Amino acid sequence: MLLVAGVGGGAAWWWLHQPLALAAPSLDLAIESGTGARGVAQAAVDAGVQTSPVLLYAWFRASGNGRQIKAGSYEITAGATPISLLDKLVRGDEALRAVTLVEGWNFTQVRAALSKAEQLKPDSQALGNDSIMAALGRPGVHPEGRFFPDTYTYSKGSSDLAVLKRAMHAMDKHLAAAWDLRQPTTQAKTPEQALTLASIIEKETGQSGDRSLVAGVFNNRLRIGMPLQTDPTVIYGLGADFDGNLRKRDLLNDTPYNTYLRRGLPPTPIAMPGKQSLLAAVQPASTTALYFVARGDGSSQFSSSLDEHNTAVNKFQRKK
Template identity: 55%
Template sequence: MRLFRRLLSLLILAALLGGGGLAWLALSPVRLNASPLDFQVQPGSSARAAARQMVEAGIDLNPWAFEALARASRSAAALKAGSYEVEQGITLWALLQKLTRGDVSQSELAIIEGWNFRQLRDKLNAHPDLRHDGAGLSDRELLQRIGAAESHPEGLFFPDTYLFSKQSSDLDLLARAYRAMQKRLQAEWAARDPGLPLQHPYQALILASIVEKETGRAADRPHIAAVFVNRLRQGMLLQTDPTVIYGMGERFDGNLRRQDLLTDTPYNTYTRGGLPPTPIAMPGQAALQAALHPAASPALYFVARGDGSSHFSSSLDEHNRAVNKYQRGGR
């Protein structure tokens, strides 16, 4: 069957090329310096330029033959830029078809729920398959380059696994993640529960980021969101540790002390009312849904049980008993 396909390809090529010499050359394997071998075809490359780039990458081919084959098969204008991977045994014809189809090699980067933007930038800068166009930019410059209207980057990028052609720009990946977050945030905002104490989608994003950081068990998200929504409605302080930690930045050493809770920053929800000025992390879809569809609950407090779940209370007395039971070992 393989021999039949090879002969059929040869006949088609011979018909296209008007002779057998170039056809036989087209179906002969090219030599590679390594296998697999990665190479890049730059945007706007002609067949001759693409052949030169492949030779420089370690593919032992005749640039004239590749260009002649591309022109004779009417493929010269159809070559697609991108990053490609080939293995030993590939023929000149198969190589041309690969570039014509745009059969690029891909890599991936996972953006994790709860990451902050500094963590995301670190991952982008360390990824070997990305082109680091944003590495030297400030956060504000980076947002301008991807077309974001916001002035602070935190929370603006949707957590997901993103596939990309190798040597794509990190700015392109960030732009995709930004658009993904805008799409999901606007959809959830349009379908939000009535009567929420939120004035615009950005406030929902802030609340969702807090829910993301406070959640130990997925099923608790709507209940945690309900606590914060109820507190906002009643004008109570949110008093959530993750916002304090975010406001401390690199000063946080892993231990949150009483003095930290008393030290005022724009993100200290023990000293300032309402939501903090920006998100504190990147919330996932479930956190967005919880923030805009909180549980129907009167709870105003919660405390970690120690197994990843939380105990919810609607009064301070009940909350204090839960704290004594789950965090102080009381009975």
Template identity: 50%
Template sequence: MKTLIKRLFVLITLAALMLAGGLAWYGTQPLHIESLPKTVNVMPGTHLRSLSVMLEREGVIDSASTFWLLGRVLGKGTALKAGVYMLDQPLTPLALYGKFERGEVSQAAVQFIEGWNWREVRAALAAQPLLKNDSAGMSNAELLRAIGAEESHPEGLLFPDTYFYAPHTSDLKVLRRAYRLQHEKLMAAWETRAPGLPYRTPYEALIMASIVEKETGAAFERPKIAGVFLNRLRLGMRLQTDPTVIYGLGERFDGSLHKVDLQRDTAYNTYTRTGLPPTPIAMPSEAAIQAALNPAKTSALYFVSRNDGTHVFSTSLDAHNRAVNRYQR
């Protein structure tokens, strides 16, 4: 038995050495890249496996599995920098990994996520090593003037998307693009809005869209959630939506919403104040804007989470309370 175990150990050791030797050889061999020069777009959040599959599909490497295994063995999975890479000469797999690690991009990328607030946007910009952070010392008012915005508050004015930029570009240029794109999306949706909506301006629709964005776990529910809130607005009911309260608390929010928080009056507390809050509370997606301007027709006035991303909608307070008892208590 001991002899068999020793033989198995020797075989496993030999197999590991052969694999290591094969990977070492592979890592130093020139890649047969199709049609140089070639651009490779590494999106923010790209994982090693998806990168390997994309490179094989684009004709940069022959085997996604071998390239991925080399990266795993060398611990490259957490060192990939997003951006657009220009491949203009033959490379080895090791040299290609080196470009991704060093971030040798012709264009870098920053991603704004739907539902982010303004603080998160500023943090994402500051974390970009290839982006000139010209906005760092500006007040919100100064920054808004610099990007051509007429609004007095920056929240919700940017379109959530991935923005590519040349190294050492000013962050104001990125912000200007994101602002203009959000404005275009909002105005296009405003032109095709449903009749009879209780908004006086497109900005009020943007406020509603930000609330819908923060309240929605399942994308298909956005229009119905918008319909509930618009029913409440028409009836003069308070919106009573937790995300606005959390936004009003700002950095005081500790991760849990307490009864005293719902009772503490702020400009954003929709439990204590009627109507829309004064500004958006987050960066709404195009889908949320469309939902706010083309809501589902519903008689529901209430909804409560099922704790799986979806909600139970109710037309009466009694039915709502039953749903709350079932799913929340």
């Protein structure tokens, strides 16, 4: 039976199993690395746990687990007892939040999501894109497409740069894995080119079954030196000037991303590709198709000749 300093066995047992009084229904407790059991007890009281820090510290010591308390960000809720509190701290059961980065988003959208994420420290908000990449250890690298779309959990008060670094390393991992599975027929000659091509595939279709065929079309065009002629790259190149409607004059606006006027891949990715698009870029379907058009239901109609394509355009786009 535990004997907390100055408290008899029966009273100690009662105190250990009694819910702690809290200043609010939910308290945030931050424990810095290197904080000892005494400091943790005081931090808990400072956070709003309404008990004696001496008593709490005595329990931490007497339990034999005081040295096992892990640094982190914790949430203490109503009903927590001295026993459950220590158990939470020893297990490192931190209060986690989550932010989701969506396939096909560009870096502007990523930054907007991070700025709205709950309890995420906005260390990147005052930084330009170049400075963010430098802070992540990739100076001079364009940020577009460098982060893997996924849901990332984080401790309350974590830096948004830490989330970005995890997403960046995740993209490194998925890109390397896809590159290892590349087919000899792919026109992507480097992982960087594969990433750029995957970003275009991601923006061109949301149908998983169409991705490899879309990749096949672009692969064929790259092989014969035909312009990619893909609207998403043109839209990306227009930036803030794009008003939601792509016009003929936009297709004649010569930016580095205008794949109607320039052959080959654009200079950088245009969005975050997911795993399926990364694999499609390096494993394009074997097809004779050089064209595709949206059917209006999310899928695409693929054609091998311009005449076939024009017929498909009339059917699915012009409704003729």
